[in-house]
Amino acid sequence: MLAALCALACVFSLAACGSDKEEGKIRIGIKFDQPGLGFKKAGTYVGFDVDVAQYIAGKLGYEEDQIIWKEAPSKQREAMLQNGDVDMILASYSITDEREKAVSFAGPYFVAGQDLMVRKGETAIKGPQDLNGKRLCSVTGSTSAVTVKKRFASEVQLMEQPGYAECATALFSGIVDAVTTDDIILAGLAAQSRGRLSLVGRPFTQERYGVGIKKGDKELARRINDAINDMESNGSWQRALEQNTRGVHFKPDARYNPPVPKEGE
CATH class of the missing domain: 3.40.190.10 (Periplasmic binding protein-like II)
Structure with a gap:
């Protein structure tokens, strides 16, 4: 009987059965x-x-x-x-x-598109193909750095950090030469850097x-x-x-943005 009452209560009140959904x-x-x-x-x-x-x-x-x-x-x-x-x-x-x-x-x-973030005024890095011998930061477990190493720069030196904020700190401190992940994430980080960091602006993947x-x-x-x-x-x-993305002059890839939502996805 208790089981039946509990089942009935669930029908009328999900909250009564442990759900945190609020009306x-x-x-x-x-x-x-x-x-x-x-x-x-x-x-x-x-x-x-x-x-x-x-x-x-x-x-x-x-x-x-x-x-x-x-x-x-x-x-x-x-x-x-x-x-x-x-x-x-x-x-x-x-x-x-x-x-x-x-x-x-x-x-x-x-x-989004994977891109690179560098220190303001950096001219030697114009794309991922320029990273051989450079120090690159990405987040532990991220596929971004793997993509760079496989497709563009096998000799890049990789530093992994727990988050992109730590990568940004390493970049403007001079510990690394570039940070890589999705362009809109980098744009948000650059916007917080007060002009010290900027995007290369040449995305090379689509997400x-x-x-x-x-x-x-x-x-x-x-x-x-x-x-x-x-x-x-x-x-x-x-x-x-x-x-x-104010202050960064970020422009997403116009070939894909704004995107058209796909029915059924």
Whole structure:
């Protein structure tokens, strides 16, 4: 009888059975440590991913105070969606075939490209082909440095750090010659450097950032795609991008941006 009562209670109140889902709220996963994209600052959340997420939430009928922000580390994103910890994730979350086996995506809402960040005034490094004999920083476990070594500069000296903020510090301290990852992440870091760092501006890969949602939720994907299209068409997308990369003169690859969301992703 107790088991039956508990099951009945679950039907009427998910919260009563341990779920942290709040009535009338939407839970969105973002990064808390990526300047320019998703960054927790004095109890508030700022960045391009945050702005896109807020716009989508608004189109879904939620006010800003109805958003519950949750940190979404890269290794935990699929599990967070599968376990129902969040309703969607916008956290520099690239759409890949492997990830689509576990979750679904709306979007893309941005197409990033791997690029290089150097000290202001650096002229010897114009692209990844100039890195032989140079010291390159990337994050531990990142595929960015592997891409450079395999495709462009096999003799590059690699330094790994736990985060890109540490790589940026190593760069303007002169410990390394360049930092590599997605261009929009580098733009956010450069914007925080007060003019000491700059992007090379020659992206050499494509990464489609999508909105991660629970596997198979085609109706939510359609509504999110409608919101992304609306944001792009009325200028809000461009304004958000400029605001979060201010002072860097960052321009995403115009061949892919703003992207057209794909139905069914």
